[in-house]
Amino acid sequence: AQKVTQAQTEISVVEKEDVTLDCVYETRDTTYYLFWYKQPPSGELVFLIRRNSFDEQNEISGRYSWNFQKSTSSFNFTITASQVVDSAVYFCALIRRNAGNMLTFGGGTRLMVKP
Amino acid sequence: EAGVAQSPRYKIIEKRQSVAFWCNPISGHATLYWYQQILGQGPKLLIQFQNNGVVDDSQLPKDRFSAERLKGVDSTLKIQPAKLEDSAVYLCASTDRGGNEQYFGPGTRLTVT
Numbered sequence: 001a002q003k004v005t006q007a008q009t010e011i012s013v014v015e016k017e018d019v020t021l022d023c024v025y026e027t028r029d030t031t032y033y034l035f036w037y038k039q040p041p042s043g044e045l046v047f048l049i050r051r052n053s054f055d056e057q058n059e060i061s062g063r064y065s066w067n068f069q070k071s072t073s074s075f076n077f078t079i080t081a082s083q084v085v086d087s088a089v090y091f092c093a094l095i096r097r098n099a100g101n102m103l104t105f106g107g108g109t110r111l112m113v114k115p
Numbered sequence: 116e117a118g119v120a121q122s123p124r125y126k127i128i129e130k131r132q133s134v135a136f137w138c139n140p141i142s143g144h145a146t147l148y149w150y151q152q153i154l155g156q157g158p159k160l161l162i163q164f165q166n167n168g169v170v171d172d173s174q175l176p177k178d179r180f181s182a183e184r185l186k187g188v189d190s191t192l193k194i195q196p197a198k199l200e201d202s203a204v205y206l207c208a209s210t211d212r213g214g215n216e217q218y219f220g221p222g223t224r225l226t227v228t
Contacts, residue, residue, distance in 0.1 A: 004157075033215050035216075042221065043204060043221055043222045043224070044219055044220065044221045044222065045158070045208075046219075047216055047217075047218070050215060091157050091158075093157075095215055102163065102171060103148075103150075103160065103217060105157030105158050105159070106157055107155075107156055107157050108155075108156070108157050
């Protein structure tokens with residue numbers, strides 16, 4: 001069985017602060033993909049990043065960065081200089097390869113960025 | 116490129132009534148998914164189609180939920196009869212053959228009273 005845990009249910013920061021969203025996963029598979037999705041108030045899930053289990057390089061995209069550490073089964077997401085528009089629910093998810101591409105989601109972290 | 120379309124966006128029904136949701140995936144996407152997202156939780160997969168065949172429906176409550184994908188394109192998800200605990204957002208997603216990135220529609224918010 002596989003599981004994704006996002007221990008932080010809600011985070012509140014003031015604009016321009018940096019914030020890190022934690023994600024810990026469990027899987028017995030050696031080949032898998034990890035994802036982060038953003039769900040703004042409109043409800044649509046917006047894809048942010050996909051990471052292959054064989055690629056532990058950290059990634060930066062603008063104000064977003066991701067830290068993948070296989071040793072601790074974590075895939076954390078950092079927003080630098082947060083903005084009000086970053087307010088949303090963020091989901092971490094896992095897909096086992098060759099398993100029908102079934103996404104297993106964490107419970108989500110609601111991020112509130114105050115002006 | 117048009118995204119995943121879903122309708123209706125909102126639906127309110129009484130318990131024991133029936134309801135149907137519609138999804139049109141991104142053109143050319145062979146795989147279609149239906150997820151249920153209960154308030155405050157992450158989405159949970161209900162059913163996955165590859166073209167018009169079911170790949171995984173292990174988490175679909177088959178006594179009341181049914182789904183079909185006509186001609187491997189559009190899909191409908193039906194609940195009959197609805198229960199209070201079915202109140203949720205129903206998300207449709209699609210991906211092309213071999214792809215891992217799922218593109219999601221805006222969802223249908225169902226309220227059962």
